[in-house]
Amino acid sequence: MNISLRTAAVSLSALLLSACAGTQEMTRTHVPAAEPQAKAVLTSDQAYIAYVERVARRRGIHVMWVNPPQKRLVATE
16 A cells, blocks of 8 residues: 555656646747857967976876867957
8 A cells, every 4th residue: 555655646746747847838039130240260279288288298297189179269351
């Protein structure tokens, strides 16, 4: 009897929670007609690379960059 009550209580609470999750109103946002966006250019972050390599050299560690850090620059036209 005790197991049946627990199962029923868990099932009922799961059913009620799923019903509450489905009642939210879907909102739609419209993107305003925007100006032409500037394109971002990815370049290596040379300052950060130099800093990491300098610290690694002091500690006697060899650094091999597999994916060097990059920073976004906004291209001006």
